[in-house]
Amino acid sequence: MDAIKTIDLTKKYKNVTAVDGLDLTVRQGELLSLLGVNGAGKTTTIKMLTGLTRPTSGDAFLNGKSILTEAAAVKTMIAVSPQETAVAPNLTVRENLELMAGVHGFSKAEARDKAAELSGRFSLGEIADKRAGKLSGGWQRRLSIAMALISDPQILFLDEPTLGLDVLARSELWDMIRALKGSMTVILTTHYMEEAEALSDRVAILKSGRLLLTGTPAEIKAQAGTDKFDEAFVRIVKEGQP
Amino acid sequence: MKGLAFSKRNDLEVLRDPLNLFFGVGFPIVLLLLLTAIQANIPAAMFEIGRLAPGIAVFGLSFMTLFSATLIAKDRGSSFLQRLYTTPLTAGDFILGYLLPILPICIAQSVICYGAAVLLGLEVTVHLVAAVLFALPVALLFVSLGLLCGSIFTDKQVGGICGALLTNLTAWLSGIWFDLGLVGGAFQKIANLLPFVHAVEMERAVLQGDYAGVFPHIWWVTGYAAAVTAIAVFAFLRQMKRQ
Numbered sequence: 326m327d328a329i330k331t332i333d334l335t336k337k338y339k340n341v342t343a344v345d346g347l348d349l350t351v352r353q354g355e356l357l358s359l360l361g362v363n364g365a366g367k368t369t370t371i372k373m374l375t376g377l378t379r380p381t382s383g384d385a386f387l388n389g390k391s392i393l394t395e396a397a398a399v400k401t402m403i404a405v406s407p408q409e410t411a412v413a414p415n416l417t418v419r420e421n422l423e424l425m426a427g428v429h430g431f432s433k434a435e436a437r438d439k440a441a442e443l444s445g446r447f448s449l450g451e452i453a454d455k456r457a458g459k460l461s462g463g464w465q466r467r468l469s470i471a472m473a474l475i476s477d478p479q480i481l482f483l484d485e486p487t488l489g490l491d492v493l494a495r496s497e498l499w500d501m502i503r504a505l506k507g508s509m510t511v512i513l514t515t516h517y518m519e520e521a522e523a524l525s526d527r528v529a530i531l532k533s534g535r536l537l538l539t540g541t542p543a544e545i546k547a548q549a550g551t552d553k554f555d556e557a558f559v560r561i562v563k564e565g566q567p
Numbered sequence: 568m569k570g571l572a573f574s575k576r577n578d579l580e581v582l583r584d585p586l587n588l589f590f591g592v593g594f595p596i597v598l599l600l601l602l603t604a605i606q607a608n609i610p611a612a613m614f615e616i617g618r619l620a621p622g623i624a625v626f627g628l629s630f631m632t633l634f635s636a637t638l639i640a641k642d643r644g645s646s647f648l649q650r651l652y653t654t655p656l657t658a659g660d661f662i663l664g665y666l667l668p669i670l671p672i673c674i675a676q677s678v679i680c681y682g683a684a685v686l687l688g689l690e691v692t693v694h695l696v697a698a699v700l701f702a703l704p705v706a707l708l709f710v711s712l713g714l715l716c717g718s719i720f721t722d723k724q725v726g727g728i729c730g731a732l733l734t735n736l737t738a739w740l741s742g743i744w745f746d747l748g749l750v751g752g753a754f755q756k757i758a759n760l761l762p763f764v765h766a767v768e769m770e771r772a773v774l775q776g777d778y779a780g781v782f783p784h785i786w787w788v789t790g791y792a793a794a795v796t797a798i799a800v801f802a803f804l805r806q807m808k809r810q
Binding site for chain 2 (some may be wrong): 375397402405407408409423426428430473
């Protein structure tokens with residue numbers, strides 16, 4: 326079964342079509358990057374897939390569950406790490422992790438164990454009792470991803486996970502994201518082409534709400550006739566007809 | 568369990584903000600001390616501790632609107648609430664999670680306020696316990712106002728509307744600092760159409776053991792609390808759908 330299958334997924338806001346008839350399939354355990362310039366429809370696609378906004382028409386199935394008719398079931402299998410670092414600032418790192426475990430229905434003891442496990446995996450142990458609002462951007466982002474993983478999601482959405490981070494923090498997060506590959510399906514949105522190339526199994530390029538192309542980074546470079554991924558992206562977006 | 572985890576988080580967010588502690592606990596006590604000192608030097612019936620304490624208790628609760636609204640508006644402004652919307656939490660979990668945790672804080676504030684009043688000479692009677700319990704519908708009114716404002720305003724707007732406007736409205740139109748009858752006219756009529764003066768009069772009656780005097784004020788307070796809660800729930804669900 327495909328992890329994600331969208332069928333003619335469309336979202337219109339008054340006169341603007343943010344996503345236009347999207348047909349996309351993501352395989353189990355795959356890391357797929359959604360690429361596109363601002364307004365391409367990446368965030369709206371993620372919002373529809375995560376139940377934050379209802380499609381105008383079409384449907385999407387996550388592990389076979391419809392986002393329209395089985396939204397509650399969909400919510401139990403997904404997790405989102407939003408673009409901004411979405412942490413509770415006055416709660417400690419540990420409390421943030423336990424909060425996310427709690428809202429997914431884990432008991433107190435389970436929440437404590439999960440928080441300890443994720444703290445270890447993401448090297449958050451030393452700062453477990455620090456308030457999240459006092460952490461640097463890189464550590465907040467790390468915590469934000471750990472919070473998304475605490476429910477053992479089958480599908481993880483990472484929206485611009487390394488936006489605004491320095492080179493070192495970005496490299497560390499890349500390692501963490503790489504470590505997730507295979508164990509869960511990951512949908513990544515990013516404006517950093519080198520990030521998409523380094524992390525993705527496949528890439529989907531959107532323009533004006535329409536899907537232009539999907540393929541591995543190597544396939545995309547070959548199709549654009551260049552060995553540079555950022556050049557390939559620019560060519561495809563410039564030449565692509567929405 | 569899911570809703571409880573969210574409620575606990577909201578409790579901690581409010582209690583760990585030092586400004587909340589100052590305005591929620593410190594400020595009412597400072598007012599109580601200041602006005603009692605004035606009363607000691609220039610006696611005025613209005614500032615006798617038995618009349619003053621219920622007024623300050625109600626005024627203190629008006630800050631709960633600010634705390635509640637700020638928390639919700641900040642959550643809406645950041646991606647935090649969006650993240651939680653993708654979890655199995657239901658709309659009911661969110662609404663109860665924002666309303667219920669503030670109520671014990673309100674009770675604690677009333678206990679501290681009346682406790683300070685006892686230290687300043689308020690007689691210890693069983694009516695003190697009743698006064699704290701009767702403060703609950705007042706607390707619900709202010710916390711629901713917080714849910715409403717937090718659902719429709721940004722955190723910056725909330726600071727002005729709930730922090731300045733609402734606390735001033737509560738202060739001026741509640742008869743805490745002066746007898747509304749002395750102003751009279753439209754001012755008094757407007758004040759009587761709003762719940763603040765009724766909340767204070769209800770608390771004063773309870774503290775004096777005059778339970779018949781609770782009426783009709785309690786109807787005003789509970790009526791406003793029910794209406795504001797219903798509107799707040801509607802406003803929250805609307806913004807939830809928009810997000």
